[in-house]
Amino acid sequence: MEVSAQTSDLEQINSWKDEVNSTRESLRSMRSQLEQLSISKTDDESLAQIEHFQNQFICQEEKADELRHDLKQSARKISDNGKPLILHDDRPVDDFDVLQDRMHTFRKLYNELRDEFKAFSAFS
Structure with missing residues (x-):
């Protein structure tokens, strides 16, 4: 990989890390x-929805933590010019296209959850 491509990838990864951190704050x-x-909501239907959102927030926070970690690992690998790192078999951090796809999926799922929660909380 060329140095300019590495720099571009590193800038993109750092941008994604910022987005993941912002998402984590939003989830909190x-x-x-x-x-x-x-x-204030004590009816059975509301309690079921509240439990649903609790579970979804936990899942999204776990994905954010994993992605944040993997983005850090990827940035470190690029910065260290490819020195070996401990990689997760199920979460490759050395393939920019895979990270880009994971980031796209993460963003899509977060936006859906945020919109669903806004609709729920609007009826409060």
Whole structure:
């Protein structure tokens, strides 16, 4: 890989890390909102929705943590000019296209969850 391509990839990865960090903050905020909603919503349907969102937030936070870690690993690998790293068989960090696809999926799932939660919390 050329140095300019490495620099470009590293800049993109750093941008993704910033986006993942912002998403993590947003998830924390939504979780806090959900806690407030759980105080006032006590009917069975609302409680089921609250549990659904709790589970979804946990899953999304876990994916954010994994992706953040893998983006850091990928950035380190590029910065260290390909020195060997411990790679996860199920989460490759050395393939930019795979990371790009994972980031796209992460973004899509987060946006869907955020929109679904906004609709739920609007009826409060």
